Amino acid sequence: MSHIVVIGAGQAGASLVAKLRNSGFEGELTLIGAEPVPPYQRPPLSKAYLLGDMELERLYLRPESFYADQNITLRTGATVTAIDPAARTVAIGDEVISYDQLALTTGSEPRRLPAAIGGDLDGVHVVRTLSDVDAMASAVTEGARALIVGGGYIGLEAAAVAAKRGVKVTLVEMADRILQRVAAPETSDYFRALHSGHGVEIREGVGLDRLNGSDGRVVGAVLSDGSEIDLDFVIVGVGIAPSGALAEQAGLTIDNGIAVDEMGRTSDPSIWAAGDCASFPHAGGRIRLESVPNAIDQAECVAENMLGAARPYIPRPWFWSDQYDVKLQIAGLNSGYDRVVTRHGDKGSVSFWYYAGDTLRAVDAMNDPRGYMIGKRLIEAGKSPAPDDIANPQTDLKSLLRP
Structure with a gap:
């Protein structure tokens, strides 16, 4: 009986295995995730969950029982260390799992500050996983002082939550304006005014020179304009990068992520990819979309194509952001x-x-x-x-x- 293995238990991976079962696939199906919890929603992490308005179980995309009910082997807390395309196997440490088809839904990873400027100090956080948000929760308290590095949507959403919790927030953006890479000046102006009205100090055209630490913990920052500020914690929101290390190790073509064709197939005919990690043909070039809707739609299309549908993926991009x-x-x-x-x-x-x-x-x-x-x-x-x-x-x- 055919065995499909899916590496990456995020939104795309969860959508892909559900679609496979819903489309009639009756073979063996394994979903492998590095995190110790079932697939969950990421957008509420830095908002409702961090604010205490959403409990952990409500984050789960489906009840834990779903996977057993659908005869899906869910492997949580399991890190795939290698893919062997010739043998059609994946390795989890010393354990080797054979596959007939493989899907990579490995998502993306937050960009971090270099250790040379203090990025490895305690109190310096990124916003991506459940453990990331759990680690910062105790710091986001009334009266604390925070530096947000990056004026994209991740940084602005973090600033909004911190400000709502009574944190004194300073946000720095190296570019001339917040959201410069993703939005028009009109949108930047709107959100600058919104945050300023909630007490957030936004400093544009200003970068981070270095973080200062004491006993291994961040206590302040020196900015590119020479100014210094005292801090209790830092949130880094300077973008994400596709998680393609496994694919690269396996010899798959990499082009701003794992390169796939219009069907979602990689350079190896038995391996597919979907979600944040995958770049695909679009309008004469290649794009990679970092969004929940794309993760769901592309994963479901790939699931159908793994079963022979031969349906090109046509994106219908949409995104959202909640602030205040x-x-x-x-x-x-x-x-x-x-x-x-x-x-x-x-x-x-x-x-x-x-x-x-x-x-x-x-x-x-x-x-x-x-x-x-x-x-x-x-x-x-x-x-x-x-x-x-x-x-x-x-x-x-x-x-x-x-x-």
Whole structure:
């Protein structure tokens, strides 16, 4: 009987094995995860879970009993040390497991500060895993002083939670503005004002020179402008990198992650990849999407293709971020935009619409679910309304969906 092994028990891995069973696969199925817990949601970790508003069991993507009920062998706390594509085996230490097909859903890893500038001091945290958040929970208390390094969405979400807990937060961003790599100046301005209104000090164009420690623990920082601040803890949010070490060791093609074709197959015909770790063909190039929706959709597509569906993966990118009482929803990819159109809605809601020439590329919607949903549908349908119609608050957005 055929054996499918999936390495990586995150959102993509959990979605892939569930889809395999749901699609009729009756062979042996093994899901291997390095963490000692069943697959769980990552987005609530640094928000509801850290705030104490969500218990551990609610983080789990499915009840623990699901895997046994579906005859899925779930191996938690197990680190795969090697893949042998010729023998079609994976190794967990001295244990060797044979496979007929293998899927890599190894996700991504947070970028860390170098030890040379104090990145290895106690009190310096990243936000990625359950253990990461558990390690910082006791530090995020009223009156504590925190430095957030990085003004992307990870850093801003961490700043929002810390500020809500009464922490005195300073956020530094080396670029000229927060969110510079991922959003328009209008979105940056919105979130700068939001955080400033909650007492967060945002310092743009300022990097970290080094962290100061005492008895192995961080106590302060020297910034690139020469200023010094006293600290109780640091949260590093300077991006993530695809987890491709196993794939590279196995000789698979690496190109901004594990390179797969439009079906999700790697350079080895028996090995597939999906989620944060995988780069795939898109619009004449290759992209890698770091989001929960992509992890689910791509993993489910790969599951079908492992069973012979031969269905190309067509991404429908969307993302979200929760900060204070603001829900940001993003549809599309804003690459190549040359114009941003602002649309104001009810009760302070606003959306920014990205155009490349006459083509609508993406929408950032703040507390504007209607604008987001219609923008998403327009983008997926390949429709691009006139920018003036978007900017006009009298325009009924829904009417723009009509043929």
